[in-house]
Amino acid sequence: MLKPIIAAIAMLAIAGSTCVYAQQRPAQPNPQRIAATTNAHIAALKAGLELTPDQVQKWPAYQQALLDLLQIRVQRLQARQTQQAGNQQSQTPRDPFNRLGRLADNMTKTSAALKNVANAGEPLYQSLTDAQKSRYRMLTRALLPRLLMIRQRQQQRQQRQQRG
Numbered sequence: 001m002l003k004p005i006i007a008a009i010a011m012l013a014i015a016g017s018t019c020v021y022a023q024q025r026p027a028q029p030n031p032q033r034i035a036a037t038t039n040a041h042i043a044a045l046k047a048g049l050e051l052t053p054d055q056v057q058k059w060p061a062y063q064q065a066l067l068d069l070l071q072i073r074v075q076r077l078q079a080r081q082t083q084q085a086g087n088q089q090s091q092t093p094r095d096p097f098n099r100l101g102r103l104a105d106n107m108t109k110t111s112a113a114l115k116n117v118a119n120a121g122e123p124l125y126q127s128l129t130d131a132q133k134s135r136y137r138m139l140t141r142a143l144l145p146r147l148l149m150i151r152q153r154q155q156q157r158q159q160r161q162q163r164g
Contacts, residue, residue: 029154031077038070041139048139049132058124065120069113076106 042063051059128136 029077031074031081034077035070035074038066042066045136045139048135049128050135051132052127055124055127058127061120062117062124065113065117069110069117072109072113 046059046063049055125133125136
């Protein structure tokens with residue numbers, strides 16, 4: 001007799017906590033925190049590779065290309081936050097073609113920055129030993145899931161905003 005009551009109370013507690021959790025809005029990405037985290041990942045990548053003096057000479061161009069890519073991302077986040085603050089004050093309908101134009105501009109900027117990363121990183125990567133290449137893949141892969149999760153959260157947030 002006591003077991004069904006305990007099971008019912010446990011189900012209510014789980015269902016209630018799930019509803020509360022689902023209602024919480026995810027925190028806005030903080031551009032400064034993202035920049036600091038990415039800078040730390042870049043420093044960890046350099047330290048983890050244990051570069052030789054010849055390889056150290058190739059590092060600054062690669063690092064600068066990564067920082068340029070980071071800067072584009074931070075600027076985009078800041079612009080989005082400014083735009084969202086403005087949209088909350090004025091509820092004007094969104095123009096889908098304006099959004100497509102902004103998306104195309106963002107892709108163009110990101111494409112150029114990624115090409116710079118590839119061009120700057122290629123000489124460095126070719127000079128790495130097999131052990132360093134293995135560490136490079138491991139250290140850079142650790143960052144990719146975070147970037148994918150951030151993008152997925154942004155897409156989910158945009159879908160919720162479009163529905164509501």
